[in-house]
Amino acid sequence: MELLRNISQQPTNSNRMYEPNQPGSCELRRKRTEDHGHAPAEMSKIITDPATGKCYCRGKVLGKGGFAKCYEMTDLSTSKVYAAKIIPHTRVSKPHQREKIDREIELHRVLHHKHIVHFYHHFEDKDNIYILLEYCSRRSLAHILKARKVLTEPEVRYYLRQIVSGLKYLHEQEILHRDLKLGNFFVSESMELKVGDFGLAAKLEPAGNRRKTICGTPNYLSPEVLNKQGHGCESDVWALGCVMYTMLLGRPPFETTNLKETYRCIREARYALPSSLSPQAKQLISSLLAKTPEDRPHLDHILRHDFFSQGFVPERLPASCCHSAPEFHVSSPAKSFFKKAAAALFGGKRDKVKYYETLSDVRPCYLTPPSFSSPQDGRPPSPSAGRPVAPATEGLPPTTRDTIRLIVRGSLGSCSSSSECLEDSTTGSVAETITSVLRGCLENMPKADDIPNGTECSNLQWVTKWVDYSNKYGFGYQLSDHIVGVLFNNGTHMSLLADKKTVHYYAELGQCSVFSTSDVPEHFVGQVTVLKYFAHYMEENLMDGGDLVSQPDTHMPRLYLLQWLKSDRALMMLFNDGTFQVNFYHDHTKIILCTQREEYMLTYINEERVSSTFRLSSLLTSGCPADLRQRMEYSLNMLLQRCN
Structure with a gap:
């Protein structure tokens, strides 16, 4: 009950969401009555700032929270449109409630970043407190997901990059957001994402003095917050994992039929990763939702993850993405040119080169061994005339030395350079040569615990x-x-x-x-x-x-x-x-x-x-540790599987 009470009593908690039926809201709602049980007076259409005399026209409702409503509001002198958060004084009559509003204003007003909702101005009259914010005409990611059900991976990369950028800025200012969710990510006319709603934001405290209040949206709470171990940057990273999961699958990772079970799943970091997700998406979600805060990646490392580096990230999204899945094209000002180029390039019958998107479980399996004799059979091959033995083989018995030479050099034949040898060759013969060399090394290399001393490699291209x-x-x-x-x-x-x-x-x-x-x-x-x-x-x-x-x-x-x-x-x-x-x-x-x-x-x-x-x-003479050998074996098997 204490946990429910703490969440529900936050004046700008998840109850103040702007989004309709956001996946994962699982809101703890309670019926609130007005001061003394009376209905509020009708709010005027024209609102005047007592300090400046400026007049604003109140428009449509953009969203509702537990203590405030957000309206479209137009400055009558400039026609500039704002999103105005309006909080009745009757809703923040207690000192601690007013303190929370003041703290939100003080934290938000100094923030200036392209992916943070901009704070413009605040004032109050005898009835309300007014906070004028950047107007985001595409509403929030919650609205987009409601219309779309799920988002594509390129879209998720696009939005996550901007969220991480804004969140990194917040953390650099030593501010925790503490309520990251789809409804708090607003989308501008140009489809730029803005992190907003700082009602639960707080300054980052030293580890021993961190806030232990349980607050936020239940489905996005981290294990350490539930266990009252305090809020740190890692809690925002956890929420980011929940957001990513929700965008890709249309539901939050820990959603269940009752709150008690949801909290149990969160504490155990127990959730499902459907096979529909790409391996890279699964890996990133798993790291973001690591049970131990210290195991979660820093924001600097998230965008270096394979989910971003190995997948297409659009430079911009069309507004149609708000209601339907996009068709991605190469991002360029000359989109029509790219369409024509692609048609000219690949139109008609396409003679595609063989490539493979996935390769199922590749296990070590060796084909017919190379054509040279092994050192153990007592029948060493004859060394080729005129070929010096590599320095690393000096002092070894002739049998071993000759085998090593054939493995590491003999397969190049008599060409003076590899390019000359391959001039009239095919992809298959190149692969066969590498396969023979790698397989021969693995079959004759001894086991070892340490990596041998390295050597200099002049101008390696990779x-x-x-x-x-x-x-x-x-x-x-x-x-x-x-x-x-x-x-x-x-x-x-x-x-x-x-x-x-x-x-x-x-x-x-x-x-x-x-x-x-x-x-x-x-x-x-x-x-x-x-x-x-x-x-x-x-x-x-x-x-x-x-x-x-x-x-x-x-x-x-x-x-x-x-x-x-x-x-x-x-x-x-x-x-x-x-x-x-x-x-x-x-x-x-x-x-x-x-x-x-x-x-x-x-x-x-x-x-x-x-x-x-x-x-x-x-x-071949000294061997290598198991981890390097395993990588060599896996690489060999990719070669063996390349034409299957």
């Missing part, structure tokens, strides 16, 4: 950023030397060099056309425009995935993508020169296999984005 937009155009990526490439859905490839002036076009493996961005052949205009869009998007929105850098190449790009493959755990990319990269979603680790100076090198980028490079011959 993918630092990527975007999957294959539902419309193709797969884009940025290399460490700042070259941007796109493998289009029709199987062709374009690279934009680091100088942003030169384009290399590959109709098929080994056949390249070069032209300037200032003189694009007419039939390539559509693809070059899409290529530039990918480059701009990754530059503006994505961060690099590691600490390895390369020198820009303004002449001939060495690398271009042949094939890519996504599973529920990782992204695999295979390049023309045999470079092979796998990015793991859950911890952002990466492995890169490439050749340098006729020797295979393996680079591992850990969770902290710090890289280590090893000769494959070193791993």
